[in-house]
Amino acid sequence: MKSIRARLFTILLVTTGIVWLSAIAWIYLSTKAQVERVLDARLTEAARMVGSLVSSQDIAIGKAGAAAAIVAVPHASYDRQLSCQIWGFDGTLVGRSESAPGKPLTLAKSGFSETSVDGETWRVYAVTNPELGIRVLVGDNLRVRDRLVADVIRGLAFPALLILPVLAALLWLSVGRGLAPLNAMASALGARRASDLSALPDNDSPSEIKPVIHSLNGLFARVSTVRERERDFTAFAAHELRTPIAGLKTQAQIALGSSDDSIRNNALRQITVAVDRTARLVRQLTDLTNAESGELEDDVGHVDVGRTLQTLADDIGQHHRNAASVLISAELARLELGVNPSLFMAGARNLLENAVLHSPPDKPVRCGLRQEQRFLAITIDDCGPGIPEDELPKVRGRFFRGRNQTAAGSGLGLVIAELAAERMGAVLHLENRAEGGLRAELQFAERAIADGAA
Amino acid sequence: MRVLVVEDDPVLLNGLQVGLGLAGFTVEAVANCADASAALDTSDFDAVVLDLMLPDGSGLDILGALRRRRSLVPVLLLTARDGVPDRIAGLDAGADDYLGKPFDLDEVAARLRALARRSGGHAAATLQWRDVVLDPASMGVTRGGQPVRLSRREFSILRALLDRPGQILSKSQLEDRLYGWQEEIESNAIEVHIHNLRAKLGPGLVQTVRGVGYRMAETGA
CATH class of the missing domain: 1.10.287 (Helix Hairpins)
Incomplete structure (x- = not known):
């Protein structure tokens, strides 16, 4: 669903509906139970009353017309609710109320029972009076009982149905109002x-x-x-x-x-x-x-250090034909690193290029490996002028070109080398060598060494 | 006309040195603040072309030091940063003109001539003495309307003398204006050029002041 408002509205409406339906079902069941209890009590009472009237001889058995007198008080919409029959033990109908059918309402001797007579279901209470030899049956038409319960439920549900559209409208408006800050934010962003x-x-x-x-x-x-x-x-x-x-x-x-x-x-x-x-x-x-x-960061690959440095050195040699050569130690040829190859190339290329361009053409640049306790370092040593001590902290700044700059220096090489090192999780270290020239080191943590290598 | 160029890009520095040299300037070229300060301390220049971003500092520092010394030498700033705020900062720091990179070599030369003209107190673009007219832009010289062909050195000497007519310039002052530091100077080079000038423009124009130097003669002798 695309609109939060519609979604919230539907959810609210459905949950409200479910709550209402459950309430109605509950009310239906409890009303039905109460009505049955009350009406059953009334049946019992009525049967006992008729029984006692008969036994006290207030009603002459056999006078058929008298039965009409014990009909329950007429009720506007629930008339003919109670029916009463008085049967002799011999199976003769001694008397019955006006609405009672001619057939026996039940065959049970006493107590409650439900029977079907002429297509109507009756709830009957029977009382047997052995002294007089009669059975008093008082019955409720179940259809009438059901109508009573249904009327109660209808009385509850009808207003609810009328209110539902109003409730829906109120819900719709309230949800809209509740979402106003969101709309305000959206329009602020949109503008x-x-x-x-x-x-x-x-x-x-x-x-x-x-x-x-x-x-x-x-x-x-x-x-x-x-x-x-x-x-x-x-x-x-x-x-x-x-x-x-x-x-x-x-x-x-x-x-x-x-x-x-x-x-x-x-x-x-x-x-x-x-x-x-x-x-x-x-x-x-x-x-x-x-x-x-930062796109290169996640792409960790294997770098064959010796071969990569050799490729870079060859390439630099092609661009600067009369510059110093590069010597790569045998240890480096056996070293493999688990770092991003592009970053390694970018970092190493700029360091090598710096070294070559700053070195006198007859003195080679030496690449070596230095093993420390916590890290191993790829060293690039040149025989150039080095970096004046006061410039060492500044050389990594962008476009910084020191006093010992070369014609091709752009002031970006060390920036790139440092950035690439950082991205690889390595450290770029620069120091002037005691014997002259600069040593640039790429220090890698031990874990950067590729598995099964070194 | 002697110009100091301070620029750290070697190709551009070489270009300015050669290009301005061809346009008739004597160019000293340095690549950093330290050399520039040393040059400005030890010799006089008619103009300075200054780059702002130098390896060991900012050109504005040199400019500031120059103006604190009350030096009036015209300074043309050449820089990659040519936004309006940068221009304002440069001019307020004491620069006389501002040119953004990349520029036209002829424009640099023209601006330098204009700066030198103003600082020399001249209004016209050409220098005139009696019937001799010198046009620094075209490097042309006429006498009585007739063009005279002069070598680059001869032109530079005539120009130096015409810049402040009446003022005496010593031989070493003329040498400074004529030659860069690296150039070899023959001991009698100035005398030879003066001799040639007299031959081409007439003998009475350049006057020798014994033991002091040379100046333009007031009246023909």
């Missing part, structure tokens, strides 16, 4: 602009709607945080792309405007550098968005 993520007021809302409002406000807060971060990031990325574009434009203008071959060639070389750097920046922005989106 909002898409950009409006402010919280809904909840101080005077009903307690049933409060949880909904709280959840909605929580959702609004989360969505606006995400949107704000995206907006900040887009603005930052746009700004960050403008500088290389400005460089490209300037160099292109020089190449176009100069007739000197060496100047033109230099400008074209610079353009190549700028294009490489911009391409890397764009790739890093994509990496960052992917790492941030």
Whole structure:
């Protein structure tokens, strides 16, 4: 059912109906029992009365007309309710009331019995008077009894049926009124602009709607945080792309405007550098968005660390042909991690790229494994200038480029590496090496080691 | 005209250095705040092109330090952040002009010329002395309406002299204006250029003040 109002209305109406029907059934049964008890008592009384009248000789047996005199007091709608017969032991009808049939109402000697005479069911009480040799039978027509009970029930049900539509209307209106805060909230939400993520007021809302409002406000807060971060990031990325574009434009203008071959060639070389750097920046922005989106989190797979690092190193080598080489230790080749492969690639790629770009071309970057008590670390050691100690706390900030930046540095590599590490449940650790250069470590908890490996 | 360019993107820095050099400027290029401060402390510039986001600080810090020293050198801010609030913040911090990235090289040159013109107290875009007219934008020189072909160095010397006519410029001042730090200077280079200028524009125009330097001559000798 789509409408809460219709649903509530139906439920209320059905339950009210059931309560009413049960009440009527109960009243029917108890009324019937009471009526039977009272009427049975009356039958007994009437039979005894007739018996005593006969025995005290007030009624002359055999005078048929006298029987009419003992007919019960006529009742407007329930007349001919009681019938009385006086039978002799010999089977002769000594006397009967006006409404009584000619056949015996019962064959029972005494007590209550129910019999069918001429298609009518009778409830009969019999009293035997052995001294006079007579049997007094007093009977109630059951049809009349049933009508009595039915009249009582009808008297109850009829007004109820009349009231039912009124009740239905009242229920419908009340339910509508009860749901008004919900409608108010819906229309408030419906009237909002898409950009409006402010919280809904909840101080005077009903307690049933409060949880909904709280959840909605929580959702609004989360969505606006995400949107704000995206907006900040887009603005930052746009700004960050403008500088290389400005460089490209300037160099292109020089190449176009100069007739000197060496100047033109230099400008074209610079353009190549700028294009490489911009391409890397764009790739890093994509990496960052992917790492941030959180969609990769649940997808845990197996990472063959040695092979992955080798693939990355080969790829980096293709982009930076004259840069330092990468040496991967044999321990890493045997290591398998149960983490998300895309995140691992994004993190490791940026760390490796940083190391390669900062190292002198003749000194290789070394990747190794360090085992600690609580974790194991993949280390990437370069022979570059390292990071000045005062910049170490800042290097993970977005678009931070330190004093020892490279031409291709975008200030995003470490941000991506750290974000990817965080998502993998790992820790990114950076330190300057005593012998010079930087060591970047990805520290994984023991449980990240894939089963059956290492 | 000597210009300091402070920009951390190496490609853009190189572009500005080469491009402005081709437009007749003598360009010193530095990539961070520390180098920029050192350059500004040790030598004079006719204009500064300043990037805002630098690896070791903000260009606004350099600008602030410059203005606190009561330096009047014109500063053109070049930055990726060119929203109105950023522009206002930059101009209020003491910048003379603001250009958002990416920009046109010719526009940077034109704005620098305009800034230098204003700070030199000139109203016209061209510099004139007697019948010699120098147009910094087209790098053209005429004498009596007749175009005169000058080399880049000769043009720069003439321009420096015309910038403040009557003022004497020493040989080393002229060298500063002509050459970047990395360039090798022949000991008699200035004398050679002055000699050539006199040959092309007539002997009486540039006057030698013995032991001090050179200036534009008031009357033909």
